[in-house]
Amino acid sequence: MNFVKAIVAAGLVAASTSAFAADITGAGATFPFPIYSKWADAYKKETGNGLNYQSIGSGGGIKQIQAKTVTFGATDAPLKAEQLEKDGLVQWPMVMGGIVPVVNLEGVKPGEMVLDGETLANIYLGKITKWDDAAIKKLNPSVKLPSDAIAVVRRSDGSGTTFNFTYYLSEVSADWKSKVGSNTAVEWPVGVGAKGNEGVSGNISQTKNSIGYVEYAYAKQNKLTYTAMVNKTGKTVQPTVEAFQAAAANADWAKAPGYYVILANQQGEKSWPMTAATFILMHKEPTDKAASAEAIKFFKWSFEKGDKMAEELDYIPMPDNVVKLIEKTWSSDIKS
Numbered sequence: 001m002n003f004v005k006a007i008v009a010a011g012l013v014a015a016s017t018s019a020f021a022a023d024i025t026g027a028g029a030t031f032p033f034p035i036y037s038k039w040a041d042a043y044k045k046e047t048g049n050g051l052n053y054q055s056i057g058s059g060g061g062i063k064q065i066q067a068k069t070v071t072f073g074a075t076d077a078p079l080k081a082e083q084l085e086k087d088g089l090v091q092w093p094m095v096m097g098g099i100v101p102v103v104n105l106e107g108v109k110p111g112e113m114v115l116d117g118e119t120l121a122n123i124y125l126g127k128i129t130k131w132d133d134a135a136i137k138k139l140n141p142s143v144k145l146p147s148d149a150i151a152v153v154r155r156s157d158g159s160g161t162t163f164n165f166t167y168y169l170s171e172v173s174a175d176w177k178s179k180v181g182s183n184t185a186v187e188w189p190v191g192v193g194a195k196g197n198e199g200v201s202g203n204i205s206q207t208k209n210s211i212g213y214v215e216y217a218y219a220k221q222n223k224l225t226y227t228a229m230v231n232k233t234g235k236t237v238q239p240t241v242e243a244f245q246a247a248a249a250n251a252d253w254a255k256a257p258g259y260y261v262i263l264a265n266q267q268g269e270k271s272w273p274m275t276a277a278t279f280i281l282m283h284k285e286p287t288d289k290a291a292s293a294e295a296i297k298f299f300k301w302s303f304e305k306g307d308k309m310a311e312e313l314d315y316i317p318m319p320d321n322v323v324k325l326i327e328k329t330w331s332s333d334i335k336s
Contacts, residue, residue: 024295027054028061028074029160030196032278034217035095036074038309039302051298057196059158059184065089065281071291073281076160077184081257088284090333091258092326094299096316098216098244099165099274100226102204105131107144108225111238114139116230117172117265117273123150123211124169125176126190131209139230146209153203153212156193158184164276165213168264172273213274216244217313231273232265239272244316247275253322275316285335293336300327 026036033055040051054060058075065073066087074094084091101115119135122128128135132145155162163184170177180186194203200212201222216239219226228238237243247266253259263275280299286292303326307317318326 023049024051024072024291024298025053025070026051026061026072026074026295027056027064027070028281029058029076029278030055030198031058031076031097031099031161031215031276032074032095032315033197034215034221034313035306035310035315038313039298039306042306042309043298043301047297047301049294049298055196055198057155057157057184058160058163062158062281065283068283068287071282071286071288071295074278075281076276076278077163078260078262078277078279079258079281080260084258089281090284090329091260091279091281092329093253093259093261093277093318093322094280094302095310095318096244096248096263096275096277097314098239098247098272099161099168099213099276100216100219100239101229102201102212102214102219102224102226104204104208104210104225105146106208110219110225111228113143113225113227114230114236115227117168121169121173121176124152124154124188124190125173125179126152148209151207151210152191153194153200153207153210154188154191155185155195155200157195159196160184160276160278161197161213161215162186164262164264164274167262168274171265217315220314229273231269231271232267233269233271235269237270237272239314241311241314241316243270243272244275244314247271247273248277248316251277254325259326282334284333289336292334296330296334296336300330303327 036053044050058077061073061075064070132147166182170182194200197214197218200214201218204210204212231237246268250266251261265273303323310317
């Protein structure tokens with residue numbers, strides 16, 4: 001755990017020290033950075049092969065794989081089948097996790113505050129500007145709320161976390177859907193931008209009366225105060241592996257072209273409303289076949305041996321039947 005905490009705190013790439021030979025290069029989403037880092041460390045110890053992963057955001061990862069400057073790209077905003085075809089790319093989900101609202105409010109403990117989708121959307125629309133707003137008070141009758149202004153923090157970079165967060169807000173708020181919509185980058189009505197899950201985590205830690213959204217592993221590792229959420233069925237749920245699994249249980253990966261599945265706002269009394277998968281992108285015809293083959297070995301190893309490590313960081317491993325589908329995709333779609 002200390003290894004991951006240290007590098008997440010520093011916001012460094014997974015393997016930027018001289019101890020890691022840059023055998024495999026990847027770039028993209030900050031959402032899976034803690035688990036890719038942990039896998040890379042264990043894989044290096046077991047095989048001697050290194051992974052250099054740049055945690056630069058999903059938008060950057062997509063651009064780098066399109067430009068063929070890395071062996072693989074990583075994105076939390078999956079590409080649609082027509083885009084994959086156009087770019088000659090193969091896509092698959094690697095791991096799943098949860099996105100959580102995080103706050104910095106004096107005296108409020110993790111999981112103590114409750115938010116629902118509409119209230120969260122209205123905070124990010126700039127409609128709700130004070131912590132003691134009637135809508136927040138109604139959800140939190142026993143929480144001592146200050147009358148201070150809400151300091152809104154959001155991502156400044158092209159981000160799959162933002163894609164999934166804004167997709168959820170579009171699902172629960174017609175106002176958000178019509179005025180802002182869903183994408184890896186949007187025209188934010190309010191808020192201060194920060195780069196990466198790392199940047200948002202740091203900003204929330206340092207800013208009183210703030211609110212932001214991060215991948216759950218960052219909230220835990222940085223000891224941020226996450227909120228509970230009211231889900232689609234009207235039940236209040238805490239962000240737990242069980243709640244993420246409940247949301248993921250509805251996913252039909254086999255029928256989705258390019259494994260294009262969005263897990264936000266799923267049915268189920270126990271489902272966490274902002275659950276998301278993170279995806280790998282590789283070229284069907286890689287320019288460096290040796291590096292491509294090595295990357296596939298790393299991903300295969302991660303599926304076979306990385307589940308416990310993923311669960312320790314509160315990620316959800318891909319189900320075995322989906323892994324089998326992905327392995328077939330590798331053998332049929334990526335030329336070695």
